[in-house]
Amino acid sequence: MTNPHPIPDATIARLPAYLRALVEMDAQGTARVSSGELAEAAGVQPALLRRDLSHFGSYGTRGVGYEVPLLIREIGEHVGSGTTWPVLLVGVGNMGRALATHLTVLDRDFRLVALLDADPAVVGTRAGGVEVCDQAELEQVVAATRPRIAVVTTPAAAAQQVVDRLVAAGVHSILNFAPVTLVVPPGSTVRSVDLSQELHILAFHEARRAAEAVVEEKIS
């Protein structure tokens, strides 16, 4: 019923970075890594990497390290590499178009199965090799293409409504680029990426640095 070890969210969020580093090592012909090497490539502390992996099992050899191909397989299984996840994208503006292309070109684990937009001028055009359908037909398109993940790049005002419809239609994993805080019922997952917020966080750090520079100047 409840899991023996609920895997920390923070761990899950780091798995793709480990996997990427491993794939790169594999491509360069590296057969084994120590936790120190892999941790450095992924930008974390060695102990944290070992702890993260330990949540899933024991894949290393003491005194030696990890077999790269084995670890790729194990982590890959957890983050769903190998499977090809069907993805729906809603909102084919600048950003949506760029993401559609990106997705189609760059990642073999995800396949764009449908595009939706509310603007009649955009419906019927193509992006990432897929024709844009009318957003009004969201439910039918979901039923026909059965996406497991949706990317939302609509204007902020439309996003919550779109997400509600997606969830009702059975799409429970959503990646949101619209600048709004979205709510979904438990059992569904939203992750949001927000350019403006990211920049404001950086601006906070910049402002902080500027303030410190002033203090240092006063001291000297």
Next chain:
Amino acid sequence: MTNPHPIPDATIARLPAYLRALVEMDAQGTARVSSGELAEAAGVQPALLRRDLSHFGSYGTRGVGYEVPLLIREIGEHVGSGTTWPVLLVGVGNMGRALATHLTVLDRDFRLVALLDADPAVVGTRAGGVEVCDQAELEQVVAATRPRIAVVTTPAAAAQQVVDRLVAAGVHSILNFAPVTLVVPPGSTVRSVDLSQELHILAFHEARRAAEAVVEEKIS
């Protein structure tokens, strides 16, 4: 020297969401909010909102709540609203172009001051109202336009080198969209946004949901 209260990173990361919710409320003519209302709009618990704000001072009125315009001013000051931050973008591919437009159109706190790309075919074209310069001239462009924040949308292979040059040139805040783990010296900040990683995290949750559905089926 060291700060009296180091403000938690987690708090900083939430400030932009609070600010956005407040700005929306202000636009709708709401003059006051309780922590409960604002917390709901930002998708957090009321106590967490109050704790976050308390790191900066005491802006509310007991028994009443917060004055929306006052709080906008206070939070805005911390995340650098009001100032216009000059931003440089490196790597004018699909994604770079979309972000350049996005940035120019959507946010008054940030201004695109320069674009760089390594591809001679792209140099000289325009995006977001700015002409693309040669990436080889990064140092000169930085010296001339003095960006405080850089957005990196180069291919993965080029990103670390670009970041090294940016940091050396005095740009200490970087938003990375390239699919690599970047390292910067202490005193600089990188934040990374990675489509593929985000999708893999969602895939993990999807896989988990699928597994649970199977378990439930077995029980019934």
Next chain:
DNA sequence: CGCTGTGAATTATTTCACAGCA
């Protein structure tokens, strides 16, 4: 010997719950 896996300690973050003020 060297590196993994992991208890224990530490640090960070969130939530509880209520005193205190407008």
Next chain:
DNA sequence: TGCTGTGAAATAATTCACAGCG
């Protein structure tokens, strides 16, 4: 009265440090 601000408690995440194994 009702809501803020905040000690204290609870929870989550990370790091230390070392036993244990190949």
